[in-house]
Structure formats: structure tokens, C-alpha cells
Amino acid sequence: MNTELNNTPHRRYNILTGEWILVSPHRTNRPWQGKTENSKALKKETYDATCYLCPGNTRASGDTNPDYREPYSFVNDFSSLLPDSPEIDFQEGLLKAESEKGICKVVCFSPDHSLTLPLMEVDDITQVIKIWKNEYLELGSEKDINYVQIFENKGAIMGCSNPHPHGQIWSQSSVPTEVLKKSAKFREYWNKNKHSLLSDYLEQELEAGERILDENEHFVSLIPYWAVWPFEAMIIPKRHFQHIGQLSEAEEKAYAEIIKKLTIKYDNLFETSFPYSSGIHQAPTNGKDYPEWHFHMSFYPPLLRSASVKKFMVGYEMFAGPQRDITAEEAAKRLNELSSIHYFNK
Amino acid sequence: MNTELNNTPHRRYNILTGEWILVSPHRTNRPWQGKTENSKALKKETYDATCYLCPGNTRASGDTNPDYREPYSFVNDFSSLLPDSPEIDFQEGLLKAESEKGICKVVCFSPDHSLTLPLMEVDDITQVIKIWKNEYLELGSEKDINYVQIFENKGAIMGCSNPHPHGQIWSQSSVPTEVLKKSAKFREYWNKNKHSLLSDYLEQELEAGERILDENEHFVSLIPYWAVWPFEAMIIPKRHFQHIGQLSEAEEKAYAEIIKKLTIKYDNLFETSFPYSSGIHQAPTNGKDYPEWHFHMSFYPPLLRSASVKKFMVGYEMFAGPQRDITAEEAAKRLNELSSIHYFNK
Numbered sequence: 178m179n180t181e182l183n184n185t186p187h188r189r190y191n192i193l194t195g196e197w198i199l200v201s202p203h204r205t206n207r208p209w210q211g212k213t214e215n216s217k218a219l220k221k222e223t224y225d226a227t228c229y230l231c232p233g234n235t236r237a238s239g240d241t242n243p244d245y246r247e248p249y250s251f252v253n254d255f256s257s258l259l260p261d262s263p264e265i266d267f268q269e270g271l272l273k274a275e276s277e278k279g280i281c282k283v284v285c286f287s288p289d290h291s292l293t294l295p296l297m298e299v300d301d302i303t304q305v306i307k308i309w310k311n312e313y314l315e316l317g318s319e320k321d322i323n324y325v326q327i328f329e330n331k332g333a334i335m336g337c338s339n340p341h342p343h344g345q346i347w348s349q350s351s352v353p354t355e356v357l358k359k360s361a362k363f364r365e366y367w368n369k370n371k372h373s374l375l376s377d378y379l380e381q382e383l384e385a386g387e388r389i390l391d392e393n394e395h396f397v398s399l400i401p402y403w404a405v406w407p408f409e410a411m412i413i414p415k416r417h418f419q420h421i422g423q424l425s426e427a428e429e430k431a432y433a434e435i436i437k438k439l440t441i442k443y444d445n446l447f448e449t450s451f452p453y454s455s456g457i458h459q460a461p462t463n464g465k466d467y468p469e470w471h472f473h474m475s476f477y478p479p480l481l482r483s484a485s486v487k488k489f490m491v492g493y494e495m496f497a498g499p500q501r502d503i504t505a506e507e508a509a510k511r512l513n514e515l516s517s518i519h520y521f522n523k
Numbered sequence: 524m525n526t527e528l529n530n531t532p533h534r535r536y537n538i539l540t541g542e543w544i545l546v547s548p549h550r551t552n553r554p555w556q557g558k559t560e561n562s563k564a565l566k567k568e569t570y571d572a573t574c575y576l577c578p579g580n581t582r583a584s585g586d587t588n589p590d591y592r593e594p595y596s597f598v599n600d601f602s603s604l605l606p607d608s609p610e611i612d613f614q615e616g617l618l619k620a621e622s623e624k625g626i627c628k629v630v631c632f633s634p635d636h637s638l639t640l641p642l643m644e645v646d647d648i649t650q651v652i653k654i655w656k657n658e659y660l661e662l663g664s665e666k667d668i669n670y671v672q673i674f675e676n677k678g679a680i681m682g683c684s685n686p687h688p689h690g691q692i693w694s695q696s697s698v699p700t701e702v703l704k705k706s707a708k709f710r711e712y713w714n715k716n717k718h719s720l721l722s723d724y725l726e727q728e729l730e731a732g733e734r735i736l737d738e739n740e741h742f743v744s745l746i747p748y749w750a751v752w753p754f755e756a757m758i759i760p761k762r763h764f765q766h767i768g769q770l771s772e773a774e775e776k777a778y779a780e781i782i783k784k785l786t787i788k789y790d791n792l793f794e795t796s797f798p799y800s801s802g803i804h805q806a807p808t809n810g811k812d813y814p815e816w817h818f819h820m821s822f823y824p825p826l827l828r829s830a831s832v833k834k835f836m837v838g839y840e841m842f843a844g845p846q847r848d849i850t851a852e853e854a855a856k857r858l859n860e861l862s863s864i865h866y867f868n869k
């Protein structure tokens with residue numbers, strides 16, 4: 178690590194997207210006259226009669242949830258994508274559009290309304306991973322589904338419209354922009370080195386040590402060198418595989434463990450139920466082989482300095498490119514100093 | 524326009540970036556159990572003793588603002604970029620970084636703390652445009668400054684830490700990601716057609732009519748076909764020029780007029796001081812010629828359904844790509860139905 182960079186505005190290169198991120202480590206104590214949000218205590222009701230995701234409740238569509246005891250998935254009542262869109266290819270001068278087919282699902286992580294991933298048992302998180310695996314394989318084998326995006330929006334600040342622990346899956350016929358960027362970089366590296374880009378990166382990070390958060394037999398969590406969000410993190414499997422469908426039983430459990438540990442650290446950072454959007458990036462499901470793809474999961478949490486002060490990706494970020502203040506190394510250090518026991522259980 | 528697309532999930536192509544955006548026009552009335560923000564009445568104090576941008580006040584740096592009567596700019600006390608960063612080029616295996624030089628400025632639009640662009644007089648907005656012009660030319664001629672990003676974050680929801688009417692300018696040595704994307708598309712089209720991509724697009728939009736918001740002798744405002752944010756808009760000059768330094772006096776005034784009209788419509792939409800980030804995209808300042816570049820300004824406002832319900836660009840958007848519900852045509856229609864007189868002055 179070039180330590181001079183720790184005090185110098187600089188750009189870091191994201192090897193997965195080919196894009197740069199601006200880092201301004203010198204700029205830490207700025208005054209704040211803007212808005213703050215109220216951090217809420219963790220909710221404690223295990224069942225909420227008005228929640229459309231709790232077992233047995235009726236949803237907006239009129240459908241009733243079964244009395245589920247394990248993670249439960251269903252087709253989103255307000256799906257952004259539909260399986261039966263007519264085929265339209267439109268081009269008129271400089272206007273270009275095409276119809277898109279897809280299936281959107283909601284995955285309830287637990288019947289217990291009060292929980293979140295860090296407060297769930299490892300075995301129960303393992304069940305969530307199994308449902309992701311099944312959905313990836315099943316949706317991926319549907320006609321016209323060429324990519325399956327698994328994600329979670331956690332917290333109202335991340336647009337999550339219901340606090341019941343849940344994530345979403347949007348699957349669709351075209352491969353989305355962010356995935357295409359990574360596909361290109363994985364392939365470029367693979368063609369040149371016949372090796373996974375992320376395997377080599379992981380090896381280098383394990384050696385350097387300074388951005389590693391956690392490691393078990395099968396997975397590593399770390400702050401990527403090119404992190405954009407203040408406490409952005411990545412979970413990378415040690416074994417090079419393409420998609421969640423290839424996880425072994427042992428890997429499923431190790432994956433659940435590392436998710437739990439990371440999200441406990443997150444909650445402990447500001448003693449709040451830490452908001453984030455997380456997502457899995459993996460191989461497309463269009464029947465082609467993607468030996469270069471290396472499954473991984475990322476967490477994009479917005480909080481910066483407290484439960485109420487977040488990083489805004491606004492003017493400069495929207496028109497130029499992402500910018501951050503604290504370095505990835507500093508973020509890793511702060512998370513590593515925290516207890517591994519959830520503050521709620523102390 | 525293919526009207527079938529109005530009810531069908533589809534993707535639209537952004538000719539300026541080469542990226543796609545997912546449109547889900549069928550998905551409008553969804554229930555909302557999430558967070559809402561309080562819309563604030565317009566503030567009315569013309570001077571605030573605690574504001575570090577008001578004339579005569581002392582800033583965090585200890586510097587005192589002059590008793591300015593016209594738009595006033597100064598170097599940001601908490602600049603993300605510094606002019607004297609040491610030259611560092613770092614590469615170690617897969618880690619890659621380089622130092623970045625730059626100058627960050629704050630531009631106070633008016634001495635009057637209570638104003639915003641839509642409430643300012645056209646002549647006063649013209650003064651803001653003149654200061655942008657000067658800054659672009661002056662910063663752009665500094666050593667190591669190869670791009671000048673002019674932007675405004677308006678509203679606490681957009682991370683604006685002070686309600687005093689102001690914008691920012693971050694200028695730097697490398698050309699940022701978003702600008703590079705547009706540079707490539709402008710050049711590609713220019714090389715092929717020896718014509719400005721945006722001139723041809725503008726002509727097509729003026730003919731189609733359905734996304735046009737406003738037009739005067741020199742400028743047009745419209746909702747671009749590939750708009751991402753619900754009420755995203757663009758201001759495009761009719762004359763093909765590369766940067767703000769080339770504006771004629773008449774164009775400066777017409778530009779001020781169209782900014783005022785657009786932002787009045789915005790405020791009238793939900794009868795609130797409408798938040799947004801706006802920014803100008805124009806030619807780099809590295810001394811090269813960019814005949815292909817076509818100056819334009821964009822507004823990215825987050826509000827969707829009321830002064831308190833915004834569109835969140837979260838899980839799917841971060842991991843896959845942008846998604847919107849109402850179509851660009853619908854957004855234009857809604858803005859066009861509004862009065863051109865600010866609700867505050869009725």
C-alpha cells in the first residue's frame with residue numbers, strides 16, 4: 178500500500194467494472210447543516226397484523242400468505258417485469274426501445290417480523306441461501322430468463338417499503354448494464370490469464386490483510402480497494418465457481434456464517450439496524466458457459482458518520498462519478514475494532 | 524411513438540451513454556409502507572446569521588464572506604480535490620490508484636438566503652450563468668484542470684447541507700466516467716455523420732412534440748426519451764456549441780429564462796421547493812478540440828408521487844441498472860399541465 182495516498186485526493190480503479198472512484202481522505206470533519214434521520218430502535222413485534230409479508234396475512238393482490246415456517250417466496254404483486262410482454266423492437270431515428278420479459282419475486286427471509294439477517298440463526302440464514310439457490314436455478318431455466326438478480330433493500334432509507342425481513346429477485350431476458358460491465362472484465366482477464374480475476378484479487382487481499390473483515394473455510398469478506406459506499410463490503414468464495422447453484426452444503430453454511438458476522442458488525446457500527454442494499458452478481462442464465470465468472474455478493478450501505486448521517490451520491494457523483502471520503506482501509510479498521518456480538522444481545 | 528410500449532415493460536436506450544433503462548409503465552399504484560419525508564414550507568428569511576453562505580458571515584474556515592450583491596464564488600473550504608496533490612501513480616498487482624488534482628468552488632446564486640432559482644429574476648439567473656461561464660473558462664485554463672463539473676444539489680434530500688441558494692464546481696485533471704461515456708457517443712456519431720448527435724435528437728423531439736416542455740429562441744427543455752429519474756429533464760441549446768464559454772449574450776438570457784420556467788414547473792408539481800441535482804455536461808478543458816460535443820444541462824429530481832414520496836435507486840438499480848415507472852411522455856404531460864406562475868406568487 179502506498180501510504181502517501183492516505184492523505185491525498187486520488188482515484189482508484191475498479192477492476193470489476195473498469196471505472197474509477199474518487200477518494201478524498203483529507204476531508205473528514207466537515208460541518209453539517211443538512212437533514213438527519215431518526216435512528217429507530219429495533220422493532221420487537223414478531224407478528225404485525227398490518228404487514229403483508231407476515232404468515233397468514235392477506236396481501237394487496239388479495240392472495241393470502243401461507244402459514245410459512247421457513248423462508249417463503251412468491252411472485253411480486255407489483256412486478257416491474259412480466260413474463261408475457263409482447264415482443265416489440267422499436268427504432269425511430271434516434272429513439273430506440275425494446276420490450277423486456279421477466280419474473281419478479283419476493284423472498285421472505287423469516288416468518289418472524291422482528292428479525293433481520295444479523296439477528297437470525299445461521300441455520301435459518303442457510304435456508305435463505307437455499308431458497309436463493311433454488312430460485313436462481315428455477316428462474317434461470319425459464320424460457321426468456323437470461324439473468325437473475327437477487328438483492329435486498331434493507332431499511333426505509335434504502336426504499337424498503339416494509340420492515341418484514343425480505344429480499345427480492347428480478348429476473349429478465351436481457352443482461353443488465355452492471356452485470357455486462359463485470360462480464361467483460363472477467364472475460365478479459367480469463368482470456369489473458371486463464372484464471373479467475375477474483376481468485377487472484379482475493380489472494381492479493383489475503384496477503385495484504387488490511388481490507389479483510391472476516392474469513393472462514395470457504396468465504397472471505399472484505400472492503401474492496403475500490404469501494405464506493407463508506408462501508409461497502411464484498412463476500413467472495415474461495416473456490417472459483419460461477420453461480421449460487423453450485424454451492425456445496427458446507428459452502429452454504431459458511432456463506433450464512435459470513436453474512437451473519439458482517440451484518441452484526443454493520444449493526445454494531447452505529448448501534449442501529451444498519452441499512453444497505455445488497456446483491457449477488459453471478460453468471461447469466463442464457464445457457465452459455467461462463468468459466469470466467471466468479472460468484473460474489475456486495476453490500477452498499479449509505480451510512481457515513483452516525484445512524485443518521487449518510488453519504489449522498491448526488492450532483493458530482495451523478496454527473497461525474499462516485500466520490501468517497503474515508504478510505505477503504507479506514508473503513509475495514511473501524512469494522513474490525515467492533516465486537517462480534519450483536520449489541521442487541523449484550 | 525409505439526403506443527403499445529406504454530403498457531409494456533420495456534427498455535429504452537440512452538444514445539448519450541450507450542446504456543439502457545428499464546421502464547415499467549404498468550406499475551403505478553403500489554401500496555407504500557415505507558418512510559415519508561416532511562415537505563417544508565418555503566423558508567422566508569432573506570438573511571440567516573448562522574448561514575455560512577450569507578453575505579458578511581464568517582465561514583468554518585474563518586474566512587468572512589464579502590457583502591456580495593451578485594452571485595459570488597469562492598474555493599470550497601472542504602474541497603474534495605486539491606490543486607497541489609503530489610504526483611502518484613500506484614500499481615501493485617490488481618490494485619491501481621493515482622493521485623488527482625483539482626479545484627472545488629462554491630457558487631452562491633444570490634445574497635438572498637430565502638431564494639431559489641425559480642424564485643429569482645431572469646436577470647439575476649443570467650448573472651449566475653455569467654459566473655458559471657467565467658469559472659468554466661478560468662478553471663479550465665488552469666494547469667492540470669482538464670474537466671470542469673458545474674452542478675447544484677438542491678434540497679436536504681439531495682444531500683444539500685445548507686439551504687442558501689448555491690451550487691458547486693469541481694474541476695479536476697482526469698475526465699470523469701460519466702463525461703467519458705458521452706464523449707465517446709458524441710464522437711462516434713460525429714465521425715459517422717459530421718453532425719451533432721444532440722442537434723439531430725433535438726430536431727426529432729421538436730417534431731414528435733410529446734416530450735417537449737418549453738422552447739424559446741435559443742433553448743429547448745424536454746424529458747429525454749431515456750429519462751431515469753421520474754421528472755428528469757434536459758435543457759439543450761438549439762445552436763451546436765461545445766461549452767458555456769461560447770454562449771452569446773442573447774443565449775445567456777434565453778438560458779436563464781428556460782431554467783426559471785422549468786424550475787417553476789418543478790415547484791408547482793407538488794407545491795414544494797422541488798429537490799434535484801442538476802449539472803452541466805460540456806467539452807473537457809484539456810486544450811483539445813471537441814467539435815462533436817454539444818453543451819447541455821440535466822436535472823435529476825428524486826420526487827415521484829408527492830412532496831414526500833421519492834423514487835429510490837437501490838437494490839435492482841445499483842446491481843442491475845436504472846428502473847422507472849411512469850413513462851417520459853407521461854412525465855412531460857404532467858409538467859405541461861401545470862401553471863407557469865410559481866404557486867408561491869399566486
Ligand SMILES: O=P(O)(O)O[C@H]1O[C@H](CO)[C@@H](O)[C@H](O)[C@H]1O
Nearest residue numbers: 488489491492493494682683684
Ligand atoms: O459539499 P456538500 O454540499 O456538503 O456535499 C454534497 O455534495 C457532494 C457532491 O455531489 C457529495 O459528495 C456529498 O455527499 C453531498 O453531501
Ligand SMILES: O=P(O)(O)O[C@H]1O[C@H](CO)[C@@H](O)[C@H](O)[C@H]1O
Nearest residue numbers: 336337338834835837838839840
Ligand atoms: O419493490 P419495492 O421494495 O417497493 O421497491 C424498492 O426496490 C426497487 C428495486 O430496487 C426499486 O425500484 C424501488 O424504487 C424501491 O422503492
